[in-house]
Amino acid sequence: MTDGIPPQADSGLPQRQAQVLAHPSVAAQQLRPHAAMGPYSTALVLLACGLAAAHALPPRRVPREALGSWGGITPYIVNGTKADIKDVPYQLSMEQLFMHVCGASIVSENYAVSAAHCVAGASPWMIRVRAGSTWTFLFNWMGKTSGIKNVWYHSGFTFDKMDHDVSVLQLKKTLSFGPTIQPIALPAAGEELPSGATGVVSGWGTLSEGALLTAFHLRKLEIPLWTKDECAKLYAKPQTAVTENMLCGGNFEGDSCQGDSGGPLVSGGKLVGIVSWGEGCNENGKPGIYSKVSSSDIRSFIQEHANL
Numbered sequence: 001m002t003d004g005i006p007p008q009a010d011s012g013l014p015q016r017q018a019q020v021l022a023h024p025s026v027a028a029q030q031l032r033p034h035a036a037m038g039p040y041s042t043a044l045v046l047l048a049c050g051l052a053a054a055h056a057l058p059p060r061r062v063p064r065e066a067l068g069s070w071g072g073i074t075p076y077i078v079n080g081t082k083a084d085i086k087d088v089p090y091q092l093s094m095e096q097l098f099m100h101v102c103g104a105s106i107v108s109e110n111y112a113v114s115a116a117h118c119v120a121g122a123s124p125w126m127i128r129v130r131a132g133s134t135w136t137f138l139f140n141w142m143g144k145t146s147g148i149k150n151v152w153y154h155s156g157f158t159f160d161k162m163d164h165d166v167s168v169l170q171l172k173k174t175l176s177f178g179p180t181i182q183p184i185a186l187p188a189a190g191e192e193l194p195s196g197a198t199g200v201v202s203g204w205g206t207l208s209e210g211a212l213l214t215a216f217h218l219r220k221l222e223i224p225l226w227t228k229d230e231c232a233k234l235y236a237k238p239q240t241a242v243t244e245n246m247l248c249g250g251n252f253e254g255d256s257c258q259g260d261s262g263g264p265l266v267s268g269g270k271l272v273g274i275v276s277w278g279e280g281c282n283e284n285g286k287p288g289i290y291s292k293v294s295s296s297d298i299r300s301f302i303q304e305h306a307n308l
Contacts, residue, residue, distance in 0.1 A: 080221030085134040085143070088202040088220055090184035090264060090271070093130040094118060094169075095145075100136040103203040103263025104129055104169065105271050106183045109176075111306040112169045114262030115274050115291065116153035119167045124148040129169065132180035136204045137216045144181065146173035152305045156297065163243050165276040165291045166298045167262070168305040184264060184271045186308055189299040191270075197225045199249055199267035201275065203260025223250045225267060226287060234285050245295040247273045250287035265290050 085091065092104040092112055102118035112129055119127065125147070130136065133143030149170045156164035175181055202220035226234070231248035242248070249265060265273030273290030291298055302308060 080219045083134070083202060083218045083220040085132055085180045085218060088200070088218070088264070088266075089132070089180050089182035090266075091202050091218065093133065093136045093140075093204065094262060095128050095130060095136075096122070096126050098140075100130075100204055103260040103275065105264040105274075106131060106175065106181065107186060107271070107302070107306055107308055108183055109174045110171050111308070112171065113271065113274065113293075113302060113306070114167045114169060115276055116157035116165045116167045117159060117162070117276075118262040119151050119153055119169070120157065120159070122151070124151050127151065127169070129171065131175055132178075134218045135216055136218075144173075144175070146171040146175070148172065152301075154298070154301050161240050162277045162289070163241070163245055164297060164301075165245075166274060166293075166301055168302060170305075184266060185269055186299070186302065187270045187272055187294040189294060189296050191294040193225055193227075193267060193272060195227065197267050198222050199225050199265045199272060201249070201263065201265045201273075203263035203275070223265075223287075225249045225272070231287075234287060235279070239279055242289065245292055245297055246276070247290045247292040248287045249273060249290055 090106045092106060092114075093100045094102040094104050094114060102114055104112045104114035104118075107113050127148045128145050129148070130140065130143045130145050133140060135142055149172045151167060151169050153167035154164035157166075177183070200220055200222050202218060204216070204218060226248040231242055231246075234248065235242045247265075261275050263275045264271055265275065271293050273293060276289050276291045278288040279286050293299060293302070
């Protein structure tokens with residue numbers, strides 16, 4: 001067991017061992033998505049302090065806390081292990097004002113998938129993505145970058161409900177595939193995960209309490225994925241409804257969170273989830289919530305805009 005992580009809480013569900021003891025959610029007693037405290041304010045703050053801290057890698061694990069007090073976006077990735085981009089070559093960093101704000105996934109040479117809450121209110125010229133880099137930091141020169149030609153997010157998305165939390169980005173540059181840049185396959189509409197399935201979530205997220213900076217080194221972790229009935233039991237009285245377009249994942253160690261908004265959750269070689277939101281971080285029995293890629297609404301949205 002990792003030091004500082006409490007024993008697994010009794011959720012009333014079958015116990016399932018996973019390699020990592022945490023789940024993506026938010027560090028407050030209110031609903032929050034998992035991106036960085038607002039793309040614009042975050043980038044301005046980080047622009048001032050990023051260079052000074054960019055050389056220092058954060059510690060492996062600490063309690064999580066919101067990056068901003070205005071109720072905006074918060075990325076976390078705590079626990080897990082350091083990863084090379086070759087381990088998850090479909091992983092993208094979404095940047096605004098030269099700073100990482102969200103994750104995304106490569107689905108073809110010209111398209112990527114992310115969360116709606118990462119792009120809502122942003123114009124394409126404000127966003128770029130970085131592929132093929134293990135690192136993300138201010139003025140990063142590693143990997144390959146592309147501007148965004150078009151961005152779409154689902155018309156059913158709202159911040160109060162967090163339903164239909166999906167977006168599609170059309171890249172200005174065609175990606176050249178290789179060991180560090182590869183697309184991830186998509187599930188078919190209606191495709192369900194087998195009982196006992198696990199998934200790998202990856203990204204860059206804050207590793208220090210109250211930190212203003214996301215992690216510089218990519219991390220990944222494996223989490224258990226829960227069935228619809230298990231998820232409904234865990235979220236019997238949620239602050240917002242857990243819908244058919246959502247997927248539960250993660251353990252019940254309540255003192256840490258992880259995840260990176262818009263980033264990939266992969267199981268069986270397919271993109272099954274998109275990091276979306278969570279309810280609290282210290283509440284036992286409440287795993288993170290991902291947008292469910294195989295739901296008919298989300299899958300048809302991706303098909304419409306990415307032709308996949």
